[in-house]
Amino acid sequence: MTSLAAVRRTLSAFALAALAGTALAVPASAEEEPLAVSVTGPDSVNLSLQPEPGDPGEPGEPQIELGLRAPGEPVPDENGVIYPIHQGDYTVTVDASSLAGVAAVDFSRLGGWRGCTVDGLVATCSDYEIYAGEDYNELGGIRLDVTDESAAGDFGTIEVTAAGEGLAFTGHTVDVLVGGPELQMKQLAEPEGFKAGDTFQAPLSFRNVGGLGGKGVVLRMYGSRGLSFPSTYGNCWYDPRDPDELFGSSKALCVFDEEFAAQAAYGLSAPFPVETAGFALYDVMSYSFSAVPADQVADLLAEGDYRAGTGPELGLVRLPDADPAGYSRFAEMDFPTKNTFDLDLTGERLRARKGETVSVDVGFANHGPAWLALLRSGGEPISFWVDLPPGTTVTTAPESCRAAGWEGAEGDYLCSINTPILEDASRTYTFGLRVDEVIRNATGRAFFTYTMPNEGNPANDSGDIVLNPRGRL
Incomplete structure (x- = not known):
């Protein structure tokens, strides 16, 4: 799969070709200070002697991700294009020679779309552009694995150096220890x-x-x-x-x-x-x-x-x-797993004449004592349904409620409640209803379709909405 950095490089190459002769496309001259660039990566890796979980034949993820950090941060122009701050050939050398007999080294994910040349335990990667910051300067990953020769206490290093005209590189060393404390x-x-x-x-x-x-x-x-x-x-x-x-x-x-x-x-x-x-x-x-x-x-x-x-x-x-x-x-x-909350839905009872538009409030509250967090699902909302009284037309609906015209819908509107829900939370969902026909005791309701685990009082999980009720309000 083409990386984001590769796409940026391709876009900028076309753009810079059109700007040939401008300052953006001119390499640093001999009189200019070289651009300071540092190699980034972890300082150390501890290789476990314990087998990793997963498929034995599948290659594991790289423990070492290398990159470059240049001065500043990438800033797109008015067209959203990010240009490199340096153009010119440079070479990165990754020398893992001291890991001979210590660990197996996999360079296959170095270099991205350009790839690298590998000679034993030394990889040489070439590139042309450098961007500000480090987000678009990935060099790729190195995977290390213990072998039958590896023993607890074995130690080696990976030395990463780089060179290029108009560039002043700071290299990086990764210490590798086998069987360290785990x-x-x-x-x-x-x-x-x-x-x-x-x-x-x-x-x-x-x-x-x-x-x-x-x-x-x-x-x-x-x-x-x-x-x-x-x-x-x-x-x-x-x-x-x-x-x-x-x-x-x-x-x-x-x-x-x-x-x-x-x-x-x-x-x-x-x-x-x-x-x-x-x-x-x-x-x-x-x-x-x-x-x-x-x-x-x-x-x-x-x-x-x-x-x-x-x-x-x-x-x-x-x-x-x-x-x-x-x-x-x-x-x-x-x-704790034994606490309970009390989710409560309430409707409203009111009178209205034909042609009149009224506001109907659906109330939601949690009477506790527990909060409802759903932390494992990242704060996924819960939902309830609203059936509106017959003889009415909705003129306005709450932002968190949507008309349910799809097959299998269990009500007129589906309303969502964001979580976490605090132990004393309450809120109101207001619908605007136009009365098209006066029907005595026209009844709708707000309701949950199921009882949630740890619900301490399922009896109030629904509330009636009644227009023109018989008797007193």
Whole structure:
């Protein structure tokens, strides 16, 4: 498939041909300062000795994506065309010679549409244009795999250099380690009888499935809106949720400057408390341990508004009898599962004469106690139907409701409600109706077609809309 960068190059090549002789098409002269360009990519790769999940015969994704970063950012002209800031041949050399006997190297996804020349463990790629920034300067990916010769502790580097007239390149080095620390997390389950408002004493632990031990571990905790982490431990930092953010989350980061061995499991010296709000329902908690030296912790703390915890320090304890089957690369759980919400639809009763246009309100409310988040589906809306009273014509409808003229429709209008729905949410859907015929007790309704899981009161999931009711309003 042709990449976006290739399309940009093709467009700009035609455009620049038409502008021959202008400043855009002239390479840098000898008197000009060379354009400073840096090679980008990861600083290091840890190659696992554990087999990856998936089809054994299928090639895996590249662990290394290389690119170039030039000064500035790409800015399209009035026609939406992005022009390169340099034209002229240049060459990028990717030298993985030191990985001989360490890992297998696959260069097949380097170079994109132009490709590269490969000689053993050295790839040479040529190109002509460089764009501002890095979005349109992809060099491609490199896939590394362990072999029968690979052993824990094997180490090598990939050296990336580049050269071209009028260009000053800064190269890049990728360190490659085989069988380094690789931490898997214990899977958790909601305690029996747990309910919203309780505190989960989470028994967090990790198992190092790598071939080498290390020193320095960082625990990261994440909790969605209904979860929070009390500032309990002195070696943890806490970034509390902004109460005004609908998708706000709580985070915590704990640092352990301790050694850990290969093929061993470690748990916390005390459970990690996770508080749940009274409105919590299927909130998401995730955690991860990672091997991070102490001198890199400051960079992690700079990523959030972390505040130091109080109290004793949390430690790590070796777990000699940990079952490997209980650990995996990712660990997360949705809880509490026992809370309920109360979705309520209400109609309206009113009188109207023939030819009169009236406003009819359909009310929606959540009486809680839980919110309805649908976090796993990305805030997918829920919907309800509206059947309008006979003898009327709709003159106006809410923006979030659409006329349902298709086969299989279960009402006149289908209305959507965006999620998350807070535990005290309410809103009104107003229809304009013209009365074409006065019918006593003309009845429509707003209704859900099914009862949602965790609905605590299905009895009010529909409401009648009545025009000219018999008796008093």
